[in-house]
Amino acid sequence: MTEVLLRDVSLRDGLQLTGKPLPTGRKLALVRSLLAAGVPELEIGSLARGDLVPPLADTLDVVAALTPEELERCWVWVATPRHVQKAVAAGARNVQYCFSVSDAHNNANIGRDTEASLAAMPEAVEHALGAGGRIQLCLATSFTCPFDGPVDPDRVLEIVGDPRTAGSCDVVVCDTLGQAVPSEVGSLVGRVAAAGDRRVAFHGHDTWGQGVANGLAAVAAGATLLDGALGGLGGCPFAPGASGNTASEDLLFALRPSWLTPAVLAGLVTEGEDLLAELGEPNRSAAARGVRSTATAFPWTAGPRS
Structure with missing residues (x-):
């Protein structure tokens, strides 16, 4: 059975709404700490305009400072072919080409309609593959749009099957928005998984408390990569009503991948606590609270910090 991978997105989606910047050196230290702990993949930044998303303005500096070996496990968010060019020129190996299924959110988030983003994807693919890298098709608002409401699942499948996404x-x-429920997630992810031979990932938010349940439903339907952020950090600045990502600690505790031990989980909890304290953000991870329990008969607890 294929082991489900976690991609920690603290340094991209996690930082989008933070009021305090995280220094480049601190970002690099976190990347290396998470990779050393065994986290399989990371999302380390975005090529979104720095004036619109200031916490991510130094993404190319982060990319340039990492080694090729480190970058093999790291992803950068992009929305245009020009973004891909800039990312790979800095050394990025993996890019996540993202646009929204709903036109209203794509216009708010990227400044163009969905068709325009889709039409530009072949050029983005060409730049990524030409540099020897990989590119993902990332579909925001696959379930609901903050402006238009529910999204038709058939529209998601139309985009997945569009020949212009070939090469991803x-x-x-x-x-x-974190508004989906497990039955919806399982249904849509299952249809996407059945539609081709690409790996299927699920990116969820915990706005309505369904983050882990939705992640497990996605896995049951065929997803083999789940996104999470330390302490449930994050949200979308262009999606009113969205709150933090599903916590990486909670997903890992539920999934129990082969590399995860109680000591490793406790170390990740500490990383999350330190990061959130530095940013002045609340910690939303239930597993983090559990790790700090004094119930010492349970092997996954570590007790309060000394």
């Missing part, structure tokens, strides 16, 4: 290695199905 993965399809990332996003519950951008």
